[in-house]
Amino acid sequence: MTEIRTPRLILRRWYxxxxxxxxxxxADPQVMHWIDDGSVRDLDDTAEAIERWExxxxxxxxxxxxxxxxxxxxxxxxxxxxxxxxLPEVLPAVAISWRLGSxxxxxxxxxxxxxxxxxxxxxxxxxxxxxxVNRVGNDASENVVRKLGMEPERExxxxxxxxxxxxxxxxxxxxxx
Ligand SMILES: CC(C)(COP(=O)(O)OP(=O)(O)OC[C@H]1O[C@@H](n2cnc3c(N)ncnc32)[C@H](O)[C@@H]1OP(=O)(O)O)[C@@H](O)C(=O)NCCC(=O)NCCS
Numbered sequence: 170m171t172e173i174r175t176p177r178l179i180l181r182r183w184y185x186x187x188x189x190x191x192x193x194x195x196a197d198p199q200v201m202h203w204i205d206d207g208s209v210r211d212l213d214d215t216a217e218a219i220e221r222w223e224x225x226x227x228x229x230x231x232x233x234x235x236x237x238x239x240x241x242x243x244x245x246x247x248x249x250x251x252x253x254x255x256l257p258e259v260l261p262a263v264a265i266s267w268r269l270g271s272x273x274x275x276x277x278x279x280x281x282x283x284x285x286x287x288x289x290x291x292x293x294x295x296x297x298x299x300x301x302v303n304r305v306g307n308d309a310s311e312n313v314v315r316k317l318g319m320e321p322e323r324e325x326x327x328x329x330x331x332x333x334x335x336x337x338x339x340x341x342x343x344x345x346x
Contacts, residue, residue: 175285180234190244194270203307236282245273248282262300291341305333
């Protein structure tokens with residue numbers, strides 16, 4: 170069972186009890202504003218998503234971690250790795266992403282989870298490159314991207330929705346654990 174501990178967080182696979190807190194996060198318009206077309210997700214959508222994430226773990230050996238706060242045991246959201254199938258022009262690739270409940274923003278948790286995820290990808294899983302894909306304008310997310318040392322690679326458009334996307338990347342050689 171893959172589990173990572175950072176000073177304040179546990180990154181781990183998903184438990185049944187994670188559905189309710191993750192569904193609350195996915196139902197918050199502020200959180201979902203820059204995700205896909207900005208629409209919120211309901212409980213069933215979140216249950217299906219968690220099932221998909223767990224399948225990706227089994228198939229790929231990586232996936233999206235549930236992010237749990239060590240101090241309280243609360244699930245703050247996710248951080249992790251996925252294959253960005255929605256953007257064929259960047260494939261083959263593995264992308265890092267994150268989504269936390271808004272009450273957990275501004276405390277450095279996303280960066281702490283993201284850094285541990287990158288270390289897992291590049292050092293533990295042996296990937297030689299990780300990308301990130303963000304909607305142009307998602308400054309909070311790009312702030313995390315820059316703090317990880319990821320470099321801008323290209324701008325493109327979402328194949329379905331058409332809005333601008335920015336792709337960043339980092340190689341194993343550029344990563345400082
Ligand atoms: C993107 C997202 C995860 C960023 O969260 P965040 O809390 O802003 O990110 P960070 O963890 O980097 O924390 C930010 C701030 O916390 C503050 N902070 C407080 N305590 C801190 C600590 N102990 N360590 C580090 N930073 C701390 C810092 O001021 C930091 O800002 P700075 O880097 O400008 O100095 C969050 O906005 C989110 O979930 N958005 C919705 C989902 C989304 O858009 N995902 C991306 C698309 S894939």
